[in-house]
Amino acid sequence: xxxxxxxxxxxxxxxxxxxxxxxxxxxxxxxxxxxxxxxxxxxxxxxxxxxxxxxxxxxxxxxxxxxxxxxxxxxxxxxxxxxxxxxxxxxxxxxxxxxxxxxxxxxxxxxxxxxxxxxxxxxxxxxxxxxxxxxxxxxxxxxxxxxxxxxxxxxxxxxxxxxxxxxxxxxxxxxxxxxxxxxxxxxxxxxxxxxxxxxxxxxxxxxxxxxxxxxxxxxxxxxxxxxxxxxxxxxxxxxxxxxxxxxxxxxxxxxxxxxxxxxxxxxxxxxxxxxxxxxxxxxxxxxxxxxxxxxxxxxxxxxxxxxxxxxxxxxxxxxxxxxxxxxxxxxxxxxxxxxxxxxxxxxxxxxxxxxxxxxxxxxxxxxxxxxxxxxxxxxxxxxxxxxxxxxxxxxxxxxxxxxxxxxxxxxxxxxxxxxxxxxxxxxxxxxxxxxxxxxxxxxxxxxxxxxxxxxxxxxxxxxxxxxxxxxxxxxxxxxxxxxx
Amino acid sequence: xxxxxxxxxxxxxxxxxxxxxxxxxxxxxxxxxxxxxxxxxxxxxxxxxxxxxxxxxxxxxxxxxxxxxxxxxxxxxxxxxxxxxxxxxxxxxxxxxxxxxxxxxxxxxxxxxxxxxxxxxxxxx
Numbered sequence: 336x337x338x339x340x341x342x343x344x345x346x347x348x349x350x351x352x353x354x355x356x357x358x359x360x361x362x363x364x365x366x367x368x369x370x371x372x373x374x375x376x377x378x379x380x381x382x383x384x385x386x387x388x389x390x391x392x393x394x395x396x397x398x399x400x401x402x403x404x405x406x407x408x409x410x411x412x413x414x415x416x417x418x419x420x421x422x423x424x425x426x427x428x429x430x431x432x433x434x435x436x437x438x439x440x441x442x443x444x445x446x447x448x449x450x451x452x453x454x455x456x457x458x459x460x461x462x463x464x465x466x467x468x469x470x471x472x473x474x475x476x477x478x479x480x481x482x483x484x485x486x487x488x489x490x491x492x493x494x495x496x497x498x499x500x501x502x503x504x505x506x507x508x509x510x511x512x513x514x515x516x517x518x519x520x521x522x523x524x525x526x527x528x529x530x531x532x533x534x535x536x537x538x539x540x541x542x543x544x545x546x547x548x549x550x551x552x553x554x555x556x557x558x559x560x561x562x563x564x565x566x567x568x569x570x571x572x573x574x575x576x577x578x579x580x581x582x583x584x585x586x587x588x589x590x591x592x593x594x595x596x597x598x599x600x601x602x603x604x605x606x607x608x609x610x611x612x613x614x615x616x617x618x619x620x621x622x623x624x625x626x627x628x629x630x631x632x633x634x635x636x637x638x639x640x641x642x643x644x645x646x647x648x649x650x651x652x653x654x655x656x657x658x659x660x661x662x663x664x665x666x667x668x669x670x671x672x673x674x675x676x677x678x679x680x681x682x683x684x685x686x687x688x689x690x691x692x693x694x695x696x697x698x699x700x701x702x703x704x705x706x707x708x709x710x711x712x713x714x715x716x717x718x719x720x721x722x723x724x725x726x727x728x729x730x731x732x733x734x735x736x737x738x739x740x741x742x743x744x745x746x747x748x749x750x751x752x753x754x755x756x757x758x759x760x761x762x763x764x765x766x767x768x769x770x771x772x773x774x775x776x777x778x779x780x781x782x783x784x785x786x787x788x789x790x791x792x793x794x795x796x797x798x799x800x801x802x803x804x805x806x807x808x809x810x811x812x813x814x815x816x817x818x819x
Numbered sequence: 820x821x822x823x824x825x826x827x828x829x830x831x832x833x834x835x836x837x838x839x840x841x842x843x844x845x846x847x848x849x850x851x852x853x854x855x856x857x858x859x860x861x862x863x864x865x866x867x868x869x870x871x872x873x874x875x876x877x878x879x880x881x882x883x884x885x886x887x888x889x890x891x892x893x894x895x896x897x898x899x900x901x902x903x904x905x906x907x908x909x910x911x912x913x914x915x916x917x918x919x920x921x922x923x924x925x926x927x928x929x930x931x932x933x934x935x936x937x938x939x940x941x942x943x944x
Contacts, residue, residue: 414901748884806860807908 336739340795341402352422369520375665382711403796405743407720411769412743413704415720415758416510418588419743425684426613426677435676439668443654450653453641453669456625456679459788463589463682463690464604465597466627470636472670475617476585479605479624480516480552482637485662486603486628487550487579488520489635496577504578506535508559508750509751510585513552522549529752533559533714540572548578549573555599556586558750558758560701560717570600579603579632587611588762589698589719603628608678621671623678633784634659639669672729696763704761707774709781720760722753723777730755733780739794740776822943823841823850829892830939831874831932836916837892839926844893846922848880850915852944856882862904864921869897873930877922880911889921892930897942899923 372379388396406412412419437449457469473479484503490701491500503517504525517524525543530536534557544551551573555563563569573580582596582604588611590596596604606625609616614623628636641656655669669675685693697719705712710723721744725733734744734757745759757777761770780788792798828836834852838845853859861881871877871891878889901920904910911919934942 803858803860806858806881806883 401771465595470635544576554583591694725755736791738792829933
């Protein structure tokens with residue numbers, strides 16, 4: 336079977352108002368409305384330049400656009416570190432229920448169902464992460480990092496060490512957001528080089544940690560998919576220096592039901608609900624990055640949080656409250672509510688066994704795929720993702736060429752510890768057949784020459800994009816741009 | 820691959836060069852730096868009249884591969900910036916020691932960490 340992506344072109348000449356299908360809408364109101372506008376004439380206009388299309392035209396327009404796109408609904412999407420798993424559609428149904436569409440600017444008494452769900456989700460997440468208290472408010476993973484850092488800052492300030500502890504240590508293999516969140520919160524970032532085995536170098540950490548250390552940020556398994564075996568020693572080094580240990584939850588999907596950051600000695604963590612559970616990747620839209628902390632830090636979490644009321648005899652079991660030394664709000668109300676509903680629905684539907692199975696399959700799938708490809712995987716044993724090396728080939732060219740085989744390529748050229756990195760994470764959702772399809776794509780590309788790779792992709796809607804020209808000559812428009 | 824390292828300048832470990840003129844010094848990034856970065860797509864520079872401090876950031880260079888801070892080899896006042904880089908950031912790639920220059924600075928003090936051309940060559944080889 337050969338893959339060819341749809342390529343629809345816009346034909347403006349073929350558009351005509353005459354043959355437009357107009358659905359018969361009962362009581363279609365075409366009455367003109369006189370508006371007494373206070374705006375000056377030079378700011379108003381007679382015509383609105385909006386495309387006038389019938390519903391079927393519009394449906395076809397968007398369907399065609401989606402055919403020119405590639406998503407996890409189209410095929411495998413093993414973009415390492417991003418965890419592009421399929422989102423079960425039932426979570427959308429749950430989020431679309433009328434009961435979910437309640438505005439949160441209401442009394443606690445009238446929001447009992449909502450608050451009950453939030454209290455339940457806080458408990459689920461606390462239990463999964465081994466944390467004592469959870470805030471659902473941060474609207475994305477990186478926002479969760481920033482929130483967690485502010486919590487650490489508030490903690491050190493309360494101990495009179497706010498000014499002294501002005502450094503955050505981040506391993507060189509960390510997600511770029513760690514560096515950015517630390518810098519945004521006003522900290523100096525100390526980059527920790529990885530050891531030869533791709534893990535945290537204990538001696539280097541010992542040398543870096545000290546009186547100025549506010550926080551050490553780590554993800555486990557790390558971005559090479561390697562479990563940080565020395566995590567207890569790491570926690571001791573950081574805590575002995577007076578710092579706190581932060582868990583980047585990006586790779587928590589590898590640990591579900593097996594190990595908990597709280598048990599490893601982490602003090603603060605965020606959950607990427609789109610990676611560990613299944614909610615849509617935000618892409619700039621609404622997301623959620625709840626933050627969990629130990630008891631000691633709960634008083635600093637964003638407000639409001641939700642808790643069960645002490646026995647009060649009335650019907651209202653749940654209430655919102657403000658933690659004693661809260662850092663304040665990091666988002667409106669209780670965060671992106673409908674994303675939280677989807678998270679809750681996913682966890683409740685899968686249950687303990689389902690979550691356990693999800694992480695087992697995520698690890699199995701990554702290991703099976705790695706065993707089937709010709710590219711070298713320098714660091715082992717890995718968990719839910721692996722980083723292969725494209726060797727003498729250019730990883731970016733390999734990625735472009737893989738598109739021609741109808742699969743999404745892995746993340747490329749990162750982490751930099753592996754040369755020409757192909758960071759691959761098939762996730763738990765793929766069947767053996769799909770993993771074999773991916774392996775075939777890897778191996779087909781591994782055997783091709785540079786000329787073929789540099790000409791790729793050939794079978795996609797958009798061909799090779801001139802990245803330099805695209806960055807130097809920005810052209811942003813809602814209309815199709817006619818090439819001169 | 821061997822990179823151009825003119826003998827008449829000094830360098831920082833972070834790959835900036837400084838060319839000492841009579842009254843002012845010119846600052847840019849090296850051939851090695853532009854090659855590592857790949858195609859430069861944007862250069863952010865200070866304004867004329869701003870002060871720069873030796874060893875501290877004075878701007879940002881963005882390529883299709885990375886965004887990097889630029890460090891000043893000298894302390895002083897910016898008396899000229901290379902406006903051409905705004906529309907033609909590719910000059911940094913094409914002619915890093917010439918038309919791709921970035922700042923002209925009235926120098927108060929030089930960095931203590933300046934390298935000679937030989938020392939810089941050793942670093943990048």
